[in-house]
Every structure is written in C-alpha cells, then in structure tokens.
Amino acid sequence: MAVTIRDVARASGVHISTVSRTFSAPHLVNPETRSRVLATAEQLGYRPNRAARALITGRTHNIGLIVADIANPFFPPLIKAAETHARRRDYHVFVADTDEDPIVESDLVQALAKQVDGILLCSPRMSDDQIEQLRREVPLVVINRMITGLPAVVMDVGQGAREAVRHLLGLGHRHLVYLAGPRGSWTNREIRRAAGATARTAGADLTVLGPNQPVEEAGAAAAEAVLATGATAVLAYNDLMAIGLLQALQDRGVDIPGQVSVVGIDDIAYSGLVRPRLTTVANPTAAAGRTAVDMLLQQGDDGATGQVTLRTDLIIRNSTGPGPYAPAVAIAAEVAAHVKE
Amino acid sequence: MAVTIRDVARASGVHISTVSRTFSAPHLVNPETRSRVLATAEQLGYRPNRAARALITGRTHNIGLIVADIANPFFPPLIKAAETHARRRDYHVFVADTDEDPIVESDLVQALAKQVDGILLCSPRMSDDQIEQLRREVPLVVINRMITGLPAVVMDVGQGAREAVRHLLGLGHRHLVYLAGPRGSWTNREIRRAAGATARTAGADLTVLGPNQPVEEAGAAAAEAVLATGATAVLAYNDLMAIGLLQALQDRGVDIPGQVSVVGIDDIAYSGLVRPRLTTVANPTAAAGRTAVDMLLQQGDDGATGQVTLRTDLIIRNSTGPGPYAPAVAIAAEVAAHVKE
DNA sequence: CTCCATTCGGCAAACGTTTGCAACAGCTTA
DNA sequence: TAAGCTGTTGCAAACGTTTGCCGAATGGAG
Numbered sequence: 001m002a003v004t005i006r007d008v009a010r011a012s013g014v015h016i017s018t019v020s021r022t023f024s025a026p027h028l029v030n031p032e033t034r035s036r037v038l039a040t041a042e043q044l045g046y047r048p049n050r051a052a053r054a055l056i057t058g059r060t061h062n063i064g065l066i067v068a069d070i071a072n073p074f075f076p077p078l079i080k081a082a083e084t085h086a087r088r089r090d091y092h093v094f095v096a097d098t099d100e101d102p103i104v105e106s107d108l109v110q111a112l113a114k115q116v117d118g119i120l121l122c123s124p125r126m127s128d129d130q131i132e133q134l135r136r137e138v139p140l141v142v143i144n145r146m147i148t149g150l151p152a153v154v155m156d157v158g159q160g161a162r163e164a165v166r167h168l169l170g171l172g173h174r175h176l177v178y179l180a181g182p183r184g185s186w187t188n189r190e191i192r193r194a195a196g197a198t199a200r201t202a203g204a205d206l207t208v209l210g211p212n213q214p215v216e217e218a219g220a221a222a223a224e225a226v227l228a229t230g231a232t233a234v235l236a237y238n239d240l241m242a243i244g245l246l247q248a249l250q251d252r253g254v255d256i257p258g259q260v261s262v263v264g265i266d267d268i269a270y271s272g273l274v275r276p277r278l279t280t281v282a283n284p285t286a287a288a289g290r291t292a293v294d295m296l297l298q299q300g301d302d303g304a305t306g307q308v309t310l311r312t313d314l315i316i317r318n319s320t321g322p323g324p325y326a327p328a329v330a331i332a333a334e335v336a337a338h339v340k341e
Numbered sequence: 342m343a344v345t346i347r348d349v350a351r352a353s354g355v356h357i358s359t360v361s362r363t364f365s366a367p368h369l370v371n372p373e374t375r376s377r378v379l380a381t382a383e384q385l386g387y388r389p390n391r392a393a394r395a396l397i398t399g400r401t402h403n404i405g406l407i408v409a410d411i412a413n414p415f416f417p418p419l420i421k422a423a424e425t426h427a428r429r430r431d432y433h434v435f436v437a438d439t440d441e442d443p444i445v446e447s448d449l450v451q452a453l454a455k456q457v458d459g460i461l462l463c464s465p466r467m468s469d470d471q472i473e474q475l476r477r478e479v480p481l482v483v484i485n486r487m488i489t490g491l492p493a494v495v496m497d498v499g500q501g502a503r504e505a506v507r508h509l510l511g512l513g514h515r516h517l518v519y520l521a522g523p524r525g526s527w528t529n530r531e532i533r534r535a536a537g538a539t540a541r542t543a544g545a546d547l548t549v550l551g552p553n554q555p556v557e558e559a560g561a562a563a564a565e566a567v568l569a570t571g572a573t574a575v576l577a578y579n580d581l582m583a584i585g586l587l588q589a590l591q592d593r594g595v596d597i598p599g600q601v602s603v604v605g606i607d608d609i610a611y612s613g614l615v616r617p618r619l620t621t622v623a624n625p626t627a628a629a630g631r632t633a634v635d636m637l638l639q640q641g642d643d644g645a646t647g648q649v650t651l652r653t654d655l656i657i658r659n660s661t662g663p664g665p666y667a668p669a670v671a672i673a674a675e676v677a678a679h680v681k682e
Numbered sequence: 683c684t685c686c687a688t689t690c691g692g693c694a695a696a697c698g699t700t701t702g703c704a705a706c707a708g709c710t711t712a
Numbered sequence: 713t714a715a716g717c718t719g720t721t722g723c724a725a726a727c728g729t730t731t732g733c734c735g736a737a738t739g740g741a742g
Contacts, residue, residue, distance in 0.1 A: 017721075018720085029721080030721085052396055052698035055698080055729090057699085092435075094437075095437075096424065096433065097421055111391075111433060269412070274614060356692045357692095358730080389729080397696070398731095
C-alpha cells in the first residue's frame with residue numbers, strides 16, 4: 001500500500017541503504033545519486049516511516065505533554081509554546097488530558113512511554129512516589145512541582161502569593177481568605193504556605209477554604225462561605241475560581257472591590273475581560289513550556305537534572321481596593337487611580 | 342535497557358510467540374501458562390512496544406487531532422470529548438495546533454500520517470484540493486467543513502445563523518452587521534450565506550465586515566467600524582470576537598443591548614461570564630468530537646463516508662434587546678423578562 | 683491399542699528502517 | 713608499481729513485535 005524505502009530503491013536502481021542514507025546522512029552519498037534518489041522519492045510520494053525508524057534508533061522524535069485539564073485556559077498558552085518550540089527542533093508534541101485524575105495520569109504516562117522520547121508532566125496530581133516510579137520508564141520533566149532529583153521547571157507562585165498578600169495588607173485588609181485549589185497540587189501547597197506566612201508575619205488573619213476543584217463553579221459555590229468568614233479580601237488558587245467568586249459575589253449585591261477585594265493567580269486571557277478587571281499573579285507559562293522542552297531534549301545527553309524557577313508578577317487591576325484599615329495614602333492612591341481613568 | 346518480550350519469554354521459560362499471544366490473543370494459550378507469563382511480565386515491568394506492534398499489524402491505536410488554535414476555547418471541549426471517547430476504545434489521541442496556518446496544517450498531517458490510524462481535521466484552513474490530496478496518505482475525518490466524498494461532521498451553523506438573524510429581526514432590528522471570520526473557513530462562508538439570505542428575505546440590510554482573525558482583539562478592533570455602519574445589531578463569527586466587540590463598545594459608552602445588540606456563535610464557557618451575558622448559538626462540540634472518532638474508527642471497515650450534521654441552538658441571554666423598529670410585543674416581552682429576574 | 687481431533691506452543695518470516703562492515707574504484711604518494 | 717587513502721555503495725543483521733504453519737502432547741472413541 002504505502003510506498004517504502006524499497007520501492008524507491010528499486011525505482012532508482014540503488015540499494016535500500018543508499019536511499020536510507022540519502023535521508024538520514026546525505027553527505028555520505030554522491031550528489032548525483034542523491035538527487036536521483038530524491039527525485040524518484042518525490043515522484044513516488046515516499047515519506048520515511050518514523051515508527052520503523054524509531055524501532056532501530058530508539059528515538060521517536062515525539063514528546064508527550066500531559067496536562068490536568070486542557071479546558072483550563074491556563075494550559076493552552078503553555079501547550080502552544082511547547083509545540084512551537086519543539087517543532088523547530090523537528091519534534092512533535094502529543095498532548096493528552098487527564099481530567100484531573102491521577103489514575104488516568106499514570107496510565108497515560110505508561111501508554112505514551114514507548115511512543116515518545118520523553119514526557120512533560122504538567123501540574124501532576126500523582127504522588128511523588130508514583131512519579132519517581134514512572135521516571136524509570138521514560139525521561140520526565142515536571143512542570144509546576146518540585147521533586148528532589150527530578151528535572152523540573154516551576155513558576156514561583158510562592159513569591160507571587162507573597163506579593164499579592166502584601167498588596168492586600170498594604171491596602172488595609174486584616175482578614176484574608178485563601179480559596180484553596182485541588183488536593184495533590186504542589187502549587188496549592190506553595191501558595192498556601194507563602195500566603196499564610198506573610199499574613200501571620202504582619203499579624204493578619206488568613207482563613208483557608210478548601211480544597212476545591214480549580215474551576216469557576218467551585219469559586220462561585222464558595223461565595224457564601226467567604227462572606228461568612230467576614231474577611232474583606234480573597235486570594236484564589238487560580239483565576240477561574242476568582243472569576244467564579246467575583247460573579248457570585250456581584251450577584252449577591254456585594255461591591256467589588258468596595259466591600260471585598262479579590263485576587264486571582266495565572267493571568268489567563270479572561271481575567272482582563274471580566275468587570276472589574278481581575279488583579280492577579282501572572283505566570284510565565286509560555287517560557288515554562290519552552291524551558292521544559294529544552295530540558296527534556298538535553299536530558300538524554302548528560303542526565304543533568306536542573307530545576308528552573310521562573311519569576312511571577314503581580315498585575316494590579318480593579319478587583320482590589322482599600323480595606324477597613326486602609327492608611328490615608330492607600331485611599332488617596334485609589335482615588336488618583338480612578339481619576340486617571 | 343527496556344524489558345522486551347524476549348526477556349519475559351526467557352524468564353518464564355516459554356517462546357516469545359507464547360508471550361506475544363498472552364497479550365494479543367489470550368484464548369490461544371493455556372490458562373496456567375498464561376498466568377505464569379503474566380506474573381513474570383508484571384514482575385519485570387514489561388510493557389508491549391506499541392511502535393513495534395504497529396509496524397507489523399499496521400494499526401497504531403493512535404488518532405491525530407489537528408485544530409487551528411488550542412487556545413480558542415471553542416476547541417477544548419471537543420478535544421476532551423474525543424479523547425475520552427477514544428480512550429474507551431483503547432485509542433490515544435494526539436493533539437496538534439496549527440496556529441491557523443494552512444502550511445503548518447499540511448505538514449502536520451504528513452508527519453502524523455504514519456504514527457496514527459487516522460486524523461481528525463478540525464476547522465481546516467487548507468483548500469479542498471489539498472485535503473483531497475492528503476486523504477490519500479491517511480484516513481481523514483473533517484470537522485466543520487463539507488467536502489463532497491469526504492467523511493465529515495459539521496455543526497449546522499447555517500441554521501444557527503438563521504435563527505440568530507430571525508431573533509434580531511423579531512426584536513425590530515433592520516440593519517445588521519456580520520463580523521466575519523478568517524479566510525478559508527467553511528463555517529464563515531456558511532454563516533455569511535445563511536445570515537445574508539435571511540436578512541434579505543426580510544428586507545433588512547446586512548453589512549459584512551471582514552475577514553478577521555477569530556480572536557477578541559479583532560472583535561475589539563472592529564468596534565469603530567461597526568458603529569460607523571449605523572447598524573443596531575451584530576452577529577459575530579464566534580464568541581471570542583463578540584466578547585471583544587462587546588467590551589470595546591462598552592468602553593466607548595455604548596449601552597448593550599440598549600443601543601446595539603450583539604450575538605456570538607459557539608457558546609464557549611466565558612460567554613455566560615461577561616456582562617451582559619452573551620446571546621449566542623450553541624454548538625454541540627462534544628458530540629461532534631465523539632461522532633468524528635466513531636466515524637474514523639469505522640472507516641477502516643467499509644470505507645463508507647457519511648456526512649453528519651449536528652443541530653445548533655440559539656441561546657438568548659442579555660446582549661440582545663429591542664431595536665428601533667421593535668413591535669410592542671417584543672418590548673413587552675423584554676420588560677417581562679427583566680421583571681422575572 | 684490404534685486412530686483422530688483438539689489444544690498448545692515453537693519456529694521463522696515479516697514489518698520498514700538504520701548502520702557497522704566490507705568491497706571496490708580511482709587517486710595520490712613514495 | 714605497490715601501498716595507502718578517500719569516497720561511494722552494497723550486504724546483512726538488528727530493532728520488538730505478530731502470525732501462519734507445523735509438530736507434540738493429550739484424551740476420547742472405537
């Protein structure tokens with residue numbers, strides 16, 4: 001059916017090894033022969049069978065990318081960056097979605113293991129042990145999780161959370177809520193720890209609500225609980241939850257940021273679209289995708305297992321405002337900002 | 342390095358063919374032998390090499406799924422549905438993103454061709470000719486495009502556009518704008534044709550603005566042009582553009598739907614989050630993903646090339662309201678709706 | 683005790699490539 | 713003129729499976 005290296009060899013009167021070399025080591029074959037082979041290959045519509053090649057070379061030129069939920073707008077920019085970057089290096093990226101399920105996650109890694117040269121594990125929900133286990137079957141780079149001895153690229157959400165909390169404290173908030181993310185998320189633990197420590201140091205209260213699925217519905221569902229705490233500011237695990245909460249609070253007649261300030265994390269495309277625009281911690285997702293691809297491709301060479309941490313940035317928009325203990329300067333700044341608009 | 346069928350055979354004292362059969366045709370091997378083999382395989386951590394298997398069986402148990410832009414929230418639900426459905430049939434889905442570029446699209450199909458049993462081509466930007474060409478290299482199912490002789494599943498946006506236009510006409514709008522999508526999009530042509538015909542029949546005007554990239558920025562950028570036409574209602578190629586337009590108009594102090602009504606298409610998750618909530622045409626994307634997978638997997642058997650059309654639904658929210666020629670009943674209905682809230 | 687049917691498992695070829703080795707031609711060098 | 717390169721090509725084994733074919737073992741029927 002399909003045209004193979006053998007057909008090309010026959011049609012151009014050379015041995016199959018010559019055809020093979022024409023594609024994989026052109027400098028080893030006579031320019032004249034080469035162009036003849038190339039011509040017949042072109043004419044016959046020959047395409048090298050990458051699977052067969054992989055069988056013998058051991059390199060598939062594919063990369064697996066496993067994410068928790070492709071519908072979460074946090075991931076697509078990362079995926080796109082990784083794909084584009086990999087394509088430049090003649091690699092293809094196979095994306096798969098685990099539905100936030102650690103079992104599916106582990107299955108996927110095993111199924112993909114033989115079809116790819118390595119896997120990018122993005123925000124994994126598995127236990128550290130499981131990941132260590134899988135690592136023996138296939139090269140791994142983990143994104144958004146720190147495991148000793150494993151190559152990883154993480155975005156420094158701890159720093160982002162600290163900045164966000166300081167921003168809220170500076171505005172005069174003294175009782176905060178952290179709307180937690182899913183169980184098993186390393187990011188969630190980091191944020192929680194950083195936010196808690198920062199609040200405590202300043203003598204403020206931080207109530208943790210959760211765990212929650214990282215989706216809008218969960219944010220919306222938490223509205224009552226947030227109000228019940230009496231807190232005046234909320235930091236959410238991600239923008240999706242922050243947006244859900246924002247809308248649910250507004251539906252209850254709560255003024256944002258007048259009565260409650262809300263901060264998200266991720267800076268997804270939609271956080272600038274809701275009203276008020278969401279104050280949030282921007283994550284360098286595209287850079288993370290590219291870095292992870294590079295780390296994976298270099299890994300084969302030496303086996304050095306670096307861990308890269310990427311900076312995050314607090315983006316102040318309109319969902320945060322002065323709290324009950326606001327110093328005069330904060331209020332003045334707020335007024336000035338509004339005038340400027 | 343990796344443990345192969347041969348290692349298992351040696352360790353359990355049988356021939357490799359017996360091991361092979363244990364996995365691919367269990368009924369042909371003695372239960373006792375089978376469990377022994379299974380046990381050693383388990384113990385050694387053996388996983389069949391799907392690439393090697395594919396080489397001889399000709400079936401990879403992989404499906405390729407090519408989309409224009411994974412960051413467009415229209416696609417993820419389709420991708421997820423296709424993945425879940427495929428996984429049930431022991432298939433894996435490899436997703437790739439073309440960045441709306443027909444050249445990348447064609448390259449991807451060719452690169453994927455040998456590694457998958459078939460490809461789902463979602464909203465392709467290539468020409469019909471190119472697609473026909475590629476079809477000879479690999480089984481194809483096209484989503485959101487109708488090409489004679491090619492298996493396809495399309496969502497009936499024509500019907501949706503007709504309903505949307507009738508809705509606007511019924512509200513008393515007489516001058517509409519269609520904010521067009523990208524060049525090369527079959528969907529775009531369908532909407533344009535259906536909307537144009539419906540408007541014309543009713544004696545209303547329809548101005549077409551475009552082509553545009555199907556993203557928010559393009560919608561926002563079109564705000565001035567829309568206002569310049571003097572139209573009182575807009576149908577956008579997709580929700581992303583509709584949302585961009587919505588925000589840009591509001592930023593200019595235009596009241597939605599008081600002065601201008603806006604209708605999107607797709608019903609992405611965020612169309613219910615913006616204020617006012619977006620009136621839009623819901624597409625059955627999940628069903629489309631599942632159907633396409635089924636068609637692809639059946640294709641091998643007989644080669645029957647059906648074309649499936651899926652219904653769309655107009656969802657009326659708050660971004661549409663009475664126009665300048667509104668009949669009394671429409672206004673009354675509008676008032677009633679507001680009271681009900 | 684023989685014959686036949688059935689079940690089980692081994693043998694080896696095949697899938698489409700890559701690659702180390704060897705052969706050969708045409709040179710250059712001494 | 714022999715020896716030694718260099719550049720080009722062919723040969724054949726290998727990668728990890730699947731599968732058609734055949735022989736061995738078992739058991740029941742006659």
